[in-house]
Amino acid sequence: MQIRPTKGLTFDDVLLIPRRSSIASRQDVDTSTRLTADINIKIPILSANMDTVTEARMAIAMARAGGIGILHRFMSIEAQVREVKIVKRAQGFIIEHPYDTDPEATVAQARALMDRFKVGALIVMEAGKLVGLVSQRDLMLAPASIGSVRAAMTPRERLITVKPDVTVEQARELLYKHRIEKLPVLDDDDKLVGLITSRDLIKLDQSPDVTTDEKGRLRVGAAIGVAAREEERAAELLKAGADVLVLDIAHGHADHCIQMVKSLRAKFPRVQIIAGNVASREGARELAEAGADAVKVGIGPGSICTTRIVTGFGVPQLTAVMDSAAGVKDSGRDIPLISDGGIRTPGDLVKALAAGAETAMIGGLFAGCDEAPGSPVLRDGKKVKVVRGMASLGATMDRRLAERGEDESAEDQEDWSKVVPEGVEAVVPYRGNVSEILHQLVGGLRSGLSYGGAHNIRELQANAEFVEITPAGIRESNSHDVDRD
Incomplete structure (x- = not known):
């Protein structure tokens, strides 16, 4: 047993120290970045592979804005393939298989x-x-x-x-x-x-900034798990045109995750693989060494995740990103990190990138948008939409039922009282079109780059110096001493 001598820090615990800047306008900065070792995107933002966030409509909107959407896996293989095809057909120079x-x-x-x-x-x-x-x-x-x-x-x-x-x-x-x-x-x-x-x-x-493949079609990612049938899912998704596979499990620093990365790499040598989630130097290093093309970082930072409370494990997100960046460097491979969870403001995005991530995955902020699955409902006179963690009770039940397919006898034998959820179901304010949220995030990022004297994300990381702040500093950072009603 040991206690780490340094604190674990998250976004609200720090600020970035401004740097001398030669940037005359925030429009002069470059927000493009690497999604994986071989795929670039124009803005460093992914929509999360959650069933209340990303299906085809959200993925299309994200790609057209310069980011990318990751389709969730909590559906049948056939349904997920259909979602991929909808995205790939939404735009392109030549539609290869017209209906x-x-x-x-x-x-x-x-x-x-x-x-x-x-x-x-x-x-x-x-x-x-x-x-x-x-x-x-x-x-x-x-x-x-x-x-x-x-x-x-x-x-x-x-x-x-x-x-x-x-x-x-x-x-x-x-x-x-x-x-x-x-x-x-x-x-x-x-x-x-x-x-x-x-x-x-x-x-x-x-759409000059749209995220497209070599054929002019929108890029899209698709999540898979580590169960026995997931290699079949991977094959069908790639056949349908998925640009990247996201091997997504709660604890990615595990033998079965590492083995799945190696197996996918052996069977599909050219596929782009994002693997996670991890929150440690060792976890990031081992996934990189296994052959991942990007590593996803985050154990429990999401607004609807309760993993840290239920299990006692996790690392505050800023520290997790910094540690994981060191782990990837240890591996000797030059692959990007994805900070997954905890992004609430444009400033959080800037801090995640400065800490070593090249992109950030966002769920809760996007769940209230028109493009997310589901329709707004009225609650206390205000429009809201439902969001749920993928380890919540409802999501866990739906996932297991989907994995079983038509086996109703297995459903009857399931004892749902034994499920220990690591997420919650909740509502978020209705936020309209996702383009408005992206406009605020990217605008804040552009301003952040200019404050950091950085023309691009790589320069931001090279110039970044954080200062730890107190609770009083957090209060001072927000609007205060005014009546906002």
Whole structure:
């Protein structure tokens, strides 16, 4: 038994000492950073893989803002794959596998497919060949007497098609010249290999900071666990286009987590793996040595996590990040850290990055946004949304039921009274669009970089000097001695 001689510190315990700055405007700083060893993003923010925070809608919004969303794993493999596909199809230069229908399908069936997959058009295929294209506009204008897609579609002979080597500029010129919105992509054997839409080209122009892959599609991450079936989940997620896998368990400094990283690395050599969570120098070092491309740090700092209270274990987040940064350095590998949990203000984000993280994962702040799963409800006359920790009782029950699938007999045998939750279910204020929260966070980060005399996050880390403050210093840091009502 031993007691560490130094204090464990968190964000409220410290401030950063301002540095001389040559930065004339906060717009002159660079907020881009590494998500993993091989993936860069424009803003250092991830939405958490929680079932009340990140599904496809949130992931799309995060990528379009320059960050990335991590889809939670508390659903079936098929459902999680579907979420990945929705994100990957939301934007891109060439849609590689456009949704299709049969020419003899009914107009109602075509409409249902468009609604289900949230697309504006369907390729019409017959005997493996392109025979036409049907759009929402075609269906909206179609008279009631038209029963089949064949009668409503634009036939093949009237379509403008392109080859796979078409450039963005060439596609844009064709769409404008012919005043059309869709370009089917056909190979030399007349086989359909993709679809280009005017909407996707417009999005590329309007969002220079968007997080995209090499094909212009939005990037998205997906969480997996360490159970026996999780390698199957990983394979299906990668097949669907997931850009990064997040091996996410409560205690990542464990044999089964380290072994899972090694197994994934062996089976999928090129996959980007984020592993965690850890809160120690040794934990970060061992995950890095096992082959992780980024390490996620945080045991119990989240607003809805009670791990520290239930188990007595954890490290205050600022110290955990600093220790983990030292651990990664010990490994001899140059991979980034992700600070997961405890971010409540833009200042917390700046401190996490200055301490050694290159990105931060945020849950509670985003749970109240429109893009998070669920709808706002009224409570005492105010709009709120539900948030829950992934180790809360409800989340644990749902996860185990999802893992069991259709095995109802196993459900009957479960004794839920034996579950010891390490999280809570609560409500957070409704906060509107996530873009507003991101605007405040990134704006605060830009100001923080300028106060630190840093043009980018790496310079912030190199220049950072923290000062420990007292409770009086914390009070002084907030607005005080004024009536804010």
